[in-house]
Amino acid sequence: MPSIYDAIKADHDNxxxxxxKIANTTGDSAERQEHWNAFYRDVKSHAAAEEETFYSxxxxxxxxxxxARHSVHEHQQLDDLMEELNxxxxxxxxxxxxxxxxxxxxxxxxxxxxxxxxxxxxxxxxEEQNDGFGKRFEERKQxxxxxxxxxxxxxxxx
Numbered sequence: 592m593p594s595i596y597d598a599i600k601a602d603h604d605n606x607x608x609x610x611x612k613i614a615n616t617t618g619d620s621a622e623r624q625e626h627w628n629a630f631y632r633d634v635k636s637h638a639a640a641e642e643e644t645f646y647s648x649x650x651x652x653x654x655x656x657x658x659a660r661h662s663v664h665e666h667q668q669l670d671d672l673m674e675e676l677n678x679x680x681x682x683x684x685x686x687x688x689x690x691x692x693x694x695x696x697x698x699x700x701x702x703x704x705x706x707x708x709x710x711x712x713x714x715x716x717x718e719e720q721n722d723g724f725g726k727r728f729e730e731r732k733q734x735x736x737x738x739x740x741x742x743x744x745x746x747x748x749x
């Protein structure tokens with residue numbers, strides 16, 4: 592089982608790859624749709640699992656509260672942008688412009704987590720807990736994959 596840090600980093604590497612693949616597609620092509628759907632589903636489940644397993648633990652520390660709030664706030668902003676893109680016409684120039692904003696913002700978010708949050712988090716989630724948190728993250732992510740549509744429906748009711 593990967594450590595929590597390795598699990599999150601592996602997802603980030605996959606997300607970077609998918610962002611690059613999407614950026615290299617054009618129009619409302621099957622290739623763009625395939626990469627977008629993979630990115631959308633994986634990021635949605637990743638963010639929820641990360642908040643429930645990783646950030647919930649960081650909140651137990653005073654310094655972790657601000658870091659967790661900041662990252663969760665970024666998750667919400669990125670989620671809103673992803674929903675906007677998910678509902679828009681992929682062949683429009685507006686879609687590509689908004690996608691480039693998402694790509695930039697998400698790359699910034701991932702770098703911040705890996706370079707700043709991880710460093711501080713190791714004081715709370717040490718080596719002896721790495722695998723346990725990694726396992727919980729992976730399990731929660733799988734559960735979240737099955738909840739994406741239900742959560743979308745719930746948010747439409749709000």
